Amino acid sequence: MELPMLHKDEEAILSLRALYERYGYRKYKMSKFEEYDFYARNKSFLQSGSILTFSDLSGRLMALKPDVTLSIVKNAVGSGTEKLYYNENVYRAVGQEFREIMQVGLECIGPLDRYASAEVAWLAEESLRTIGGAYILDLSHVGMCAGLLEETGLPEEERQDLADRISEKNTAGLRERCDRLQVSADLTDRLTSLAELYGPFEEVWPAARALSVNDTTDGALEELSELYEILRLLGGGDHVNLDFSLRGDMSYYSGVIFQGFIEGLPRAVLTGGQYDNLLHRMGREDGAIGFAVSMGLLERLGSGDASYDVDTLVRYDAGTAPSVLAETVRRLAAEGRSLRVIRTEEEPVTARETITLTGGGRA
Amino acid sequence: MTDYVNIALPKGRLGEKAYALFERIGFACPDILEENRRLIFENEANRVRYFWAKPADVAIYVERGAADIGVVGKDILLEQEPDVYELLDLGIGKCRMAVAGPRGADRRTDRTLRVATKFPNIARNYYASQSREIEIIKLNGSIEIAPLVELSDVIVDIVETGKTLKENGLEPLADVVPISARLIANKAGYRFKHRRIESMLEQMRALVAEN
Numbered sequence: 225m226e227l228p229m230l231h232k233d234e235e236a237i238l239s240l241r242a243l244y245e246r247y248g249y250r251k252y253k254m255s256k257f258e259e260y261d262f263y264a265r266n267k268s269f270l271q272s273g274s275i276l277t278f279s280d281l282s283g284r285l286m287a288l289k290p291d292v293t294l295s296i297v298k299n300a301v302g303s304g305t306e307k308l309y310y311n312e313n314v315y316r317a318v319g320q321e322f323r324e325i326m327q328v329g330l331e332c333i334g335p336l337d338r339y340a341s342a343e344v345a346w347l348a349e350e351s352l353r354t355i356g357g358a359y360i361l362d363l364s365h366v367g368m369c370a371g372l373l374e375e376t377g378l379p380e381e382e383r384q385d386l387a388d389r390i391s392e393k394n395t396a397g398l399r400e401r402c403d404r405l406q407v408s409a410d411l412t413d414r415l416t417s418l419a420e421l422y423g424p425f426e427e428v429w430p431a432a433r434a435l436s437v438n439d440t441t442d443g444a445l446e447e448l449s450e451l452y453e454i455l456r457l458l459g460g461g462d463h464v465n466l467d468f469s470l471r472g473d474m475s476y477y478s479g480v481i482f483q484g485f486i487e488g489l490p491r492a493v494l495t496g497g498q499y500d501n502l503l504h505r506m507g508r509e510d511g512a513i514g515f516a517v518s519m520g521l522l523e524r525l526g527s528g529d530a531s532y533d534v535d536t537l538v539r540y541d542a543g544t545a546p547s548v549l550a551e552t553v554r555r556l557a558a559e560g561r562s563l564r565v566i567r568t569e570e571e572p573v574t575a576r577e578t579i580t581l582t583g584g585g586r587a
Numbered sequence: 588m589t590d591y592v593n594i595a596l597p598k599g600r601l602g603e604k605a606y607a608l609f610e611r612i613g614f615a616c617p618d619i620l621e622e623n624r625r626l627i628f629e630n631e632a633n634r635v636r637y638f639w640a641k642p643a644d645v646a647i648y649v650e651r652g653a654a655d656i657g658v659v660g661k662d663i664l665l666e667q668e669p670d671v672y673e674l675l676d677l678g679i680g681k682c683r684m685a686v687a688g689p690r691g692a693d694r695r696t697d698r699t700l701r702v703a704t705k706f707p708n709i710a711r712n713y714y715a716s717q718s719r720e721i722e723i724i725k726l727n728g729s730i731e732i733a734p735l736v737e738l739s740d741v742i743v744d745i746v747e748t749g750k751t752l753k754e755n756g757l758e759p760l761a762d763v764v765p766i767s768a769r770l771i772a773n774k775a776g777y778r779f780k781h782r783r784i785e786s787m788l789e790q791m792r793a794l795v796a797e798n
Contacts, residue, residue: 358779360778360779362778392671392672392673393672393673393674393772394672394673394674395674395675396673396675396676396769397673422777422778422781422785423781465778485774485775485778485779487775487779489652489775490650490651490652490773490774490775490776491652491670491774491775492774492775
């Protein structure tokens with residue numbers, strides 16, 4: 225069914241749900257809050273530290289969900305692979321204030337294999353295609369950056385500082401620090417190239433290959449290449465780029481990272497990746513991979529013809545017979561047009577067409 | 588709008604120097620230097636659009652995608668920490684962020700140090716790295732007056748030649764960080780206009796290396 229009056233974000237929610245259902249993902253509906261203690265224990269897995277709290281009727285400290293993934297992982301206790309999707313509001317501090325952010329996303333939790341990861345990457349790409357317009361899905365793997373930084377032999381704090389510069393693609397800052405920390409010239413060049421490397425997967429693959437230095441980076445590249453191969457077989461991969469500067473929080477993500485962009489929107493609308501560490505933290509051996517689409521951003525995308533409020537404006541005066549008015553309204557609505565009925569003395573809204581009814585008939 | 592590369596330049600001397608760099612790598616827009624009140628300039632032939640913004644606002648235009656790339660001082664980047672790519676040190680607008688005050692003003696470690704500055708984030712980070720207890724006094728200009736009228740003990744501000752400090756009986760006490768202009772890019776714009784931005788960057792890098 226065509227629903228032309230829907231906003232881009234509303235339309236996207238419906239088509240994304242249809243997409244995930246088609247691939248056998250089950251909807252997961254959750255409560256709006258959890259005990260605060262749960263988030264306090266898992267704080268390192270939250271993107272923003274600020275949590276909106278309140279006391280429930282028995283005095284327990286509760287929190288409005290700042291994150292969906294944590295709750296899903298906690299509750300997905302089934303054996304085998306769980307494939308779930310959600311459409312939920314989360315509450316996070318953005319700048320100086322709390323915001324309600326609507327997210328649609330999916331998680332695949334269980335003994336992951338190459339296909340399962342590739343299927344999630346494919347659904348990430350399909351999600352972007354479904355939303356519409358030109359899109360780019362960027363792929364990365366935490367192992368590339370981590371593997372190269374391992375070789376520097378520097379302490380954690382300095383590695384994090386170098387990783388920050390890589391995520392800014394700040395090669396000047398990166399070189400300056402490498403110089404100061406006496407990182408070898410070869411490794412400095414590799415780190416710089418890693419920060420700069422960007423482009424279509426197949427085109428920049430040889431350059432990525434050339435950066436590999438150890439088992440960690442070899443492993444990361446192998447996983448990426450297998451994932452891309454399956455992604456291709458599933459019919460995707462056309463707008464997939466490699467970018468190792470993607471900011472993957474290294475304690476959260478443990479493997480592949482995705483970020484999706486849609487032309488016309490200033491930030492990534494889709495973020496995700498593999499996050500086995502969180503499962504290990506919750507005492508599970510398995511892996512998990514997923515992504516979330518930030519729906520609020522989609523409001524900015526154009527939808528339909530914004531120059532009119534309605535298709536047809538129906539104006540009537542005191543003399544108009546109610547039966548004539550009702551008949552006209554019924555006919556127009558049946559034609560599928562949007563309309564607004566007002567009295568002639570009221571301020572008109574903008575419409576493609578205006579019908580004025582006076583007395584017993586049409587003027 | 589989409590096939591143009593939108594470039595935000597800081598109004599003033601730094602912006603003019605930055606424009607000169609763009610001009611030398613073939614992205615001229617002749618009417619930009621005319622004396623008038625227009626703020627947006629386009630060149631249809633090479634698909635670039637420049638606009639002048641308040642220097643402290645350039646990073647905001649770029650972060651939110653109103654501009655694809657922009658030129659901004661490192662001081663602004665450190666202060667605002669915008670979510671953008673920092674692609675190149677343009678080597679222009681060089682100066683330093685420094686602590687200044689009357690001689691010896693920062694040596695009184697037995698009490699809270701009062702710091703007047705336009706850059707509270709930078710000042711806080713700098714003193715946090717020294718675990719020093721400070722009180723930040725955010726001012727919007729004429730920072731040098733603060734120690735003279737006993738509003739603060741020291742100031743954290745940009746120092747170019749040190750002349751203003753000297754004339755007011757102040758001196759630089761410690762360097763915080765060197766400053767210069769940076770070429771920044773919006774994270775989405777960088778992706779969708781990658782080839783054009785990359786080729787601009789390549790030429791700009793060569794030009795900066797020459798200078």
